[in-house]
Amino acid sequence: SWVTLAGSGTDETFLDAEATVDMPNRVINMDKVQGSTVRDLTIAGGVVTAGKGLNGGGIAVVDAEVNLNNLTALNCSAAGDGGCLHIMASNADCDELDISSSSTTGYGGALAAKASQTLLSNSQLSTNSANRGAGIYAIEGQLTMTGTQVLDNSTNGTQRRGGGIYLVSNSQSSIRNSIIKGNSADTGAGIYLQDAVDFRILNSKLVNNLQSVSSFSNGGGALYWNAGTSGLLANNLIANNTAYQGGAAYGMSALEFVNNTIANNRAIYRGGAFYLNACSPTFQNSILWGNTAPSGGNQLWLQTNSSDPEITYSDVQGGSAAFGLSTGSYTGLYQNNLNSPPLFVSPTAGVGINFNALEADFSLQETSPCVETGDPATDCSGFP
Secondary structure (H helix, E strand, C coil), rough: CEEEEECCCCCCHHHHHHHCCCCCCCCCCCCCCCCEEEEEEEEEECEECCCCCCCCCEEEECCCEEEEEEEEEEEECCCCCCCCCCCCCCCEEEEEEEEECCEEEEECCEEECCEEEEEEEEEEEEEEEEECCEEEEEEECCEEEEEEEEECECCCCCEECCCCCCEEEEEECECCCCCCCCEEECCCEEEEEECCEEEEEEEEEEEECCCCCCCCCCCCCCCCHHHHHHHEEECCCEECCCCEEEECCCCCCEEEECCCCCEEEEEEEEEECEEEEECEEEEEEEECCCCCCCCCCCCCCEEECCCCEEECCEEHHHHHHEECCCCCCCCCCCCCCCCCCCCCEEECCCCCCCCHHHHHHECCCCCCCCCCCCCCCCCCCCCC
């Protein structure tokens, strides 16, 4: 405990385990320590197998309180969870991590956190792979992520969920000021939420993620959430994602959406923006525009009569008359909404993943009909 391992910088100091499947080795163990720090170096080449190590090819943190700062990590692998970083029953403060090209046949290609308090800030997790949570897998505990990019991660094997992030049985986890882009999975290509209670996604961009499996049980380009999930999405851009159902998202519970721009997403089948399966989220001060679905519900597909979202002070292309319905009719609250082109400054030239949303500008022109038309009573104090 209370030991710092400090390099001279990620370009100067390297710890390479040079491990193989035949000669497995982890780079660093942090087991039952407090106040310990690893910073300013590069780790590489850690491999753990079912016979030796199992979880966390690069760093394993177990029953500890640690700080990980300014680290580059690459080319690590695990037979279990946490291809590069595995955090178990710990408090971990992680800042300026760059984790890439790491993999696991289990969960958490870059990072797996279990029953832990994990802070992840100013980091980048890219081109990692796992069966679930190719970028991040977090179960129980709490994940607090800020200023982080989760890019181009992909799932492997069977039941591939959460290309960017997979959160399960978390409470009050949050994602702020972050970018979730270019990830792929069979379900929930950007983020997969399972029994995530009172979570927050704020001031972030969920763009260009791909869910491609053609199945009625799969969907959610940027986001998939199950019936046990609750929370808020506010001040986000959700654009140019692609999925079989729910180009932007596939949902099964009543989340809250406030001040979001949801544009140019593509469904291969139904629900260009959202596929809502027996749930009624609320949408306030939001824009749903330019989303497409060839078989129904360019903006919303409402599966079953119990899907009646509340939509107020928003701009919805086609209005409620254009909602796709599996049966019955839409009877939800629909008040003070527009059906007018929002006049984005410079949006993407088309729908779906082939148009880079980060190179576009989805802010509003001064002459936009959406300017100053949100609900004046909106309380934004909880999501600055």
